[in-house]
Amino acid sequence: MSDLRNKRVISAAITGSWPTRKDNPNLSITPQEIADDVYESWKAGAAIAHIHVRNGDGTPSTDFNKYKETIDLIRAKKDCDVCINITSSGSVGFKDEERIYPLKQLLPEMASYDCGTLNWQHRTIFENNPQFLEKLGLALQESNIKPEIEIFHAGMIYEALHYLKIGVLKAPLHFQFVLGCPGGMANTVENLVFLKSLIPEGSTWAACGIASGHMPIMMTTIAMGGHIRVGMEDNVMYQKGVPAESNAQFVARAKRLLEEAGLEAATPDEARQIFGLTRKVF
Ligand code: ZN
Numbered sequence: 001m002s003d004l005r006n007k008r009v010i011s012a013a014i015t016g017s018w019p020t021r022k023d024n025p026n027l028s029i030t031p032q033e034i035a036d037d038v039y040e041s042w043k044a045g046a047a048i049a050h051i052h053v054r055n056g057d058g059t060p061s062t063d064f065n066k067y068k069e070t071i072d073l074i075r076a077k078k079d080c081d082v083c084i085n086i087t088s089s090g091s092v093g094f095k096d097e098e099r100i101y102p103l104k105q106l107l108p109e110m111a112s113y114d115c116g117t118l119n120w121q122h123r124t125i126f127e128n129n130p131q132f133l134e135k136l137g138l139a140l141q142e143s144n145i146k147p148e149i150e151i152f153h154a155g156m157i158y159e160a161l162h163y164l165k166i167g168v169l170k171a172p173l174h175f176q177f178v179l180g181c182p183g184g185m186a187n188t189v190e191n192l193v194f195l196k197s198l199i200p201e202g203s204t205w206a207a208c209g210i211a212s213g214h215m216p217i218m219m220t221t222i223a224m225g226g227h228i229r230v231g232m233e234d235n236v237m238y239q240k241g242v243p244a245e246s247n248a249q250f251v252a253r254a255k256r257l258l259e260e261a262g263l264e265a266a267t268p269d270e271a272r273q274i275f276g277l278t279r280k281v282f
Contacts, residue, residue: 004274007266009227010254011048011085011176011206012041012247016233017060018121024236024243029054031066035073037247041231042082044248045255047271048110049074050085050148050233062094067102081268083277085110085148088136089126096132100139109277111140112176113147115163116156119183126183133159137168144278150176152184157198164200173203174275176229179217180210187213189220196224204275208234215239218254222261227274228254 014037015028028037031053038049053066071084086108088099103111113136120126140147147169149160163169177195180187185195187209199205206227209217214235218228230250238244238253255265272279 004270006263007270007274008258008263009048009206009266009271009274010046010251011050011229012046012251013050013229013231013233014038014247015052015054017052017089019232019236020058024232026244026246027232029058031070031073034070038074038082039077039080040246040248041251042080044251045265046082046251047266047268048083048085050087052087062098062102064102064105067106071106083110083268083271084108085112087112089114096135100136103145104139104143107143107280108145109280110146110148112150113137114150115159118152121182133163134168137163141170146174146275146277148174148176150178151195152178152181154195154198157195171200171202172276173200175199175203175205177205177207179207180213187217189216192217192220210234218257222257230254
């Protein structure tokens with residue numbers, strides 16, 4: 001086993017559900033574009049690819065065939081051993097089974113687990129009701145898929161602790177803090193420090209900050225021993241007024257920052273060890 005103490009995992013959140021080509025013309029939409037984007041991000045240093053899929057018109061989708069095509073295209077790149085993390089959110093308004101079915105069929109190593117319902121970006125309700133969270137947690141356990149517990153505000157951590165207590169989630173937990181999303185907590189360093197103080201000993205965690213919080217949250221995360229998420233799901237601008245060229249551009253910057261801090265980007269197999277993922281056959 002390699003020494004993992006200086007390794008940090010970079011996840012690339014490729015498209016998400018909300019950004020559009022109007023926000024950034026370089027956003028990937030089709031399965032082929034997403035798979036190529038994942039490959040370039042992996043080459044730049046990402047160990048995990050967090051995947052959403054889109055319909056042809058760019059709207060969010062939970063179409064199983066699109067997930068399958070995307071994953072197959074990634075797996076067809078023979079040298080690429082990136083860990084696959086599939087969203088369980090899709091977007092708002094999808095039925096529970098639609099959200100769970102692709103995970104159980106495609107068996108990614110990780111899947112997002114949004115631990116509570118929130119008012120999403122002042123636009124709509126992102127629903128993750130108790131029945132759905134129980135079903136999803138148990139389905140992920142059955143399929144040996146590690147939940148990436150997405151946290152938008154502190155109450156969601158207490159929800160996770162409840163599901164841990166009743167056996168829907170199993171320790172060690174892995175948390176993904178997403179800060180700066182309207183409806184959630186603001187993208188401040190103080191909030192990140194507070195959230196990290198609430199998670200159980202032995203948990204792993206990563207963070208990302210949206211918009212103006214992108215760099216401060218990334219640098220604080222590095223300083224605090226966390227892992228990093230970057231990508232167009234969270235940020236379409238590379239810096240103020242400058243649209244990102246690609247997800248790989250974000251990954252490359254994160255890797256450079258790690259290296260400047262005397263750290264290294266974890267390989268996918270190192271990420272599997274750090275997060276306790278089960279490598280699936282591919
Ligand atoms: Zn996502």
